[in-house]
Amino acid sequence: xxxxxxxxxxxxxxxxxREYAVAxxxxxxxxxxxxxxxxxxxxxxxxxxxxxxxxxxxxxxxHEMTGVVAALGRNRRTDTLGRPLKxxxxxxxxxxxxxxxxxxCLTGTTGCPNRYKSRSSLTVDDPPHFHGAYADYYYLLPRxxxxxxxxxxxxxxxxxxxxxxxxxxxxxxxxGVWLGDTVVIQGAGGLGINAIAxxxxxxxxxxxxxxxxxxxxxxxxxxxxxxxxxxRELPERADRVARVKELTGxxxxxxxxxxxxxxxxxxxxxxxxxxxxRYLMMGNIVPGATAEIVPHDAVRQPKSLLGVLSxxxxxxxxxxxxxxxxxxxxxxxxxxxxRFPLEHLDDAFQQADWAARAGQVPRAIITL
Numbered sequence: 001x002x003x004x005x006x007x008x009x010x011x012x013x014x015x016x017x018r019e020y021a022v023a024x025x026x027x028x029x030x031x032x033x034x035x036x037x038x039x040x041x042x043x044x045x046x047x048x049x050x051x052x053x054x055x056x057x058x059x060x061x062x063h064e065m066t067g068v069v070a071a072l073g074r075n076r077r078t079d080t081l082g083r084p085l086k087x088x089x090x091x092x093x094x095x096x097x098x099x100x101x102x103x104x105c106l107t108g109t110t111g112c113p114n115r116y117k118s119r120s121s122l123t124v125d126d127p128p129h130f131h132g133a134y135a136d137y138y139y140l141l142p143r144x145x146x147x148x149x150x151x152x153x154x155x156x157x158x159x160x161x162x163x164x165x166x167x168x169x170x171x172x173x174x175x176g177v178w179l180g181d182t183v184v185i186q187g188a189g190g191l192g193i194n195a196i197a198x199x200x201x202x203x204x205x206x207x208x209x210x211x212x213x214x215x216x217x218x219x220x221x222x223x224x225x226x227x228x229x230x231x232r233e234l235p236e237r238a239d240r241v242a243r244v245k246e247l248t249g250x251x252x253x254x255x256x257x258x259x260x261x262x263x264x265x266x267x268x269x270x271x272x273x274x275x276x277x278r279y280l281m282m283g284n285i286v287p288g289a290t291a292e293i294v295p296h297d298a299v300r301q302p303k304s305l306l307g308v309l310s311x312x313x314x315x316x317x318x319x320x321x322x323x324x325x326x327x328x329x330x331x332x333x334x335x336x337x338x339r340f341p342l343e344h345l346d347d348a349f350q351q352a353d354w355a356a357r358a359g360q361v362p363r364a365i366i367t368l
Contacts, residue, residue, distance in 0.1 A: 003136035011049030028142035037133035062133025063095035170311035180205035187260030188216035213359030263291035337362035
C-alpha cells in the first residue's frame with residue numbers, strides 16, 4: 001500500500017508530492033488515515049520562513065488534521081482516556097509529545113521545549129515518512145495523546161481543534177475568566193474569534209475586540225463581541241485605552257488577551273487593565289520581535305502577565321465536547337475557507353497567504 005505526502009523543500013518553494021510505502025504501526029503506535037487538514041497561521045509563518053519548521057527539509061508540513069484509525073499497534077487498544085479504539089474510529093490528537101523528563105515537565109510546566117523532538121530531526125526520507133498533516137497517513141507515536149471524536153462533529157471543525165481552539169481553551173483557563181469579567185481581545189484572527197466564544201461560555205460579561213480589519217470586527221460581533229474597536233478609526237494608543245476605560249466605567253478590563261501576534265500591542269494591553277487585571281499573551285511567536293513595556297504599569301498598579309504556549313492532555317477532549325454543544329450557537333462555518341486537494345497544496349498556501357495579508361480569518365481546507 002502506498003500513500004502520498006506533500007514535501008516542503010524550504011520557505012516559499014513549491015511542494016513536491018511523493019509516494020511512500022505505508023508500514024504497519026509499531027507496537028505502541030497508531031496508523032491514522034487522514035481525511036482532512038487545514039492551513040494554520042503558524043503553517044504560514046513557517047512557509048514564509050519567519051519561524052523554524054517542525055522538521056528538517058525536506059519535510060512534511062502541517063499540524064492541524066483529523067482522520068480515522070487505519071491500524072493499531074498491538075499495545076495500543078484505547079485512546080488516552082482509556083476508551084476502546086478500533087479500526088475506522090474517528091480520532092483527534094495532539095501534534096506534539098511532551099518529553100516527560102525536562103525541567104518544564106518535571107515541574108508541571110506546560111510548553112515542554114522538547115515537545116517536537118520525536119520528529120524535529122527527521123526528514124521525509126526517514127521512515128515512516130508520514131510525519132505531518134499534508135499526507136494520506138500519519139503515525140501516532142508512543143505517548144502521543146489521541147481521543148475519539150464524538151458523533152455529530154464534521155471533520156472541518158475537528159481538524160483545527162488540536163491547535164487554535166485547544167490553545168485558547170488552555171490559555172483562558174490558565175489566566176482565569178470569572179463570572180462577569182470584562183475581557184479585551186487584541187486581534188480578531190482565528191485565535192481571537194475562538195477566544196470570544198470560549199470566554200463567553202466561561203462566564204465573561206463583556207467582551208471587547210480590537211482589530212484593524214472591518215470584516216474581522218464584523219465576524220467578532222457575529223461570535224458575540226459586545227463592542228469592537230477599529231484601529232483605523234482610533235489610530236492612537238491613548239485613544240484606544242481611553243475607549244476601554246470608558247466602556248468599563250473608568251476601571252479597566254479584568255482580562256486582556258493578546259492574540260494579535262504584534263509585539264507592540266503588549267504595553268497597550270497592560271494599560272487597558274484594571275488594577276489587579278490579568279494579561280494573557282499567546283500570539284507573539286515570531287523570534288526576535290521586540291517591544292517596549294513600562295514595568296511600572298504592572299508593578300505599581302499590580303497586574304499579572306502570563307505567556308502561554310501549547311496545552312495539557314485534558315484540553316482536546318473538553319474542546320471536542322464543548323464544540324459539540326456550541327456548534328449551533330456560533331457561526332463556526334464562517335471560519336472555513338476554500339477546499340483544495342493535496343495536489344493543489346501550493347494554491348492553498350498562496351490563497352491562505354493572500355487571505356491572511358488581506359485580514360481574512362477562514363482557514364484553507366485540504367481534503368485527503
